[in-house]
Amino acid sequence: MIPPETQLDLTFAALADPTRRAIVARLLEGDAPVSDLAKPFAMSLAAVSKHIAHLQRAGLLTQKRTGRVRICRLELDALRPASVWMAALGHIDEVDLDQLEARLGDLGLLEPE
Amino acid sequence: MIPPETQLDLTFAALADPTRRAIVARLLEGDAPVSDLAKPFAMSLAAVSKHIAHLQRAGLLTQKRTGRVRICRLELDALRPASVWMAALGHIDEVDLDQLEARLGDLGLLEPE
DNA sequence: GCTAAATTCAACCAAACGGTTGACGATTCA
DNA sequence: TGAATCGTCAACCGTTTGGTTGAATTTAGC
16 A cells, blocks of 8 residues: 555646646546547657556556547546645645644643643 | 646656655655755665655756755645646536536436425 | 854766666457 | 567666765854
């Protein structure tokens, strides 16, 4: 099992490249074979294949082969840890303080005021 | 002016490293000088300084020098384009399905159940 | 004015990245 | 069977990254 820290590393790194973000965006419109994904880009198929591998390592993309074609599917769930991390930055005050307080309360560590 | 595509590159790349994410998290608790930020890490000050420079390039961190000390401040606003990009991924499905359904309905292509 | 402290700068290193080309394996189809 | 197609693999190349160490710079304090 991948340590969660590494999961975030892989996810953010996967999104840090414009080619990969374009592939992700394209997959929102539906599953697609590798060659279709590669078409818009002025680079070799092998290069796109590597980008896809990168997305796969991050769990953002899965492939299912049917014949000689590999259909790529976007796995939006894999995006959630990164999304949560970012969202937490904006709200950490409220969320974390509440949870901390609740936990401290459960443990009887909260001093009455 | 930085092209917006590059802005996303820099932001996601900045977040793709655990040291930098830890620095960001630490700065949520308040501004801090470089050496304070460096303390938790088992690496040289120069290394942390480079990480900070990386965050600065992405616009996520600004410095204000007071004397020989540099106070670092988190710039959460710089996170917004990346956050928006990710949020868009999560909702495009619903949106598109709704629009598709509406369009099909308009065309009389929707089968009654 | 001298010394110590807080950072950055510069040079270096190994590893990863993003791309290329060419060979290879699998599959379809005539 | 043989030729074409889809995609990956392998080797290579130049650049970037994340770290090191040591010197340079700027400010503080005695």
